[in-house]
Amino acid sequence: MSLATAVRRWLSGGDEVLYECRHCGTTVEPTEWRCPTCGSDEIAEFDPAEYDAP
Numbered sequence: 789m790s791l792a793t794a795v796r797r798w799l800s801g802g803d804e805v806l807y808e809c810r811h812c813g814t815t816v817e818p819t820e821w822r823c824p825t826c827g828s829d830e831i832a833e834f835d836p837a838e839y840d841a842p
C-alpha cells in the first residue's frame with residue numbers, strides 16, 4: 789500500500805496511528821509487529837498528528 793493510500797485511509801479513519809511495513813509497504817495491524825506479507829519486523833509508525841493535510 790502506498791503512502792497516499794495510507795493518508796487517504798487516515799483521512800477517513802480518524803486519528804489512529806498507522807503501521808506500515810518498511811519492506812513491502814503492507815499496512816500492518818497495530819497488534820502485529822511482523823509483516824504478514826513478507827515477514828519483516830521493520831514496521832514504520834505513522835502518527836497522523838505529524839501530517840498537516842491541506
Ligand SMILES: [Zn+2]
Pocket residue numbers: 809810811812813814823824825826827828
Ligand atoms: Zn512486508
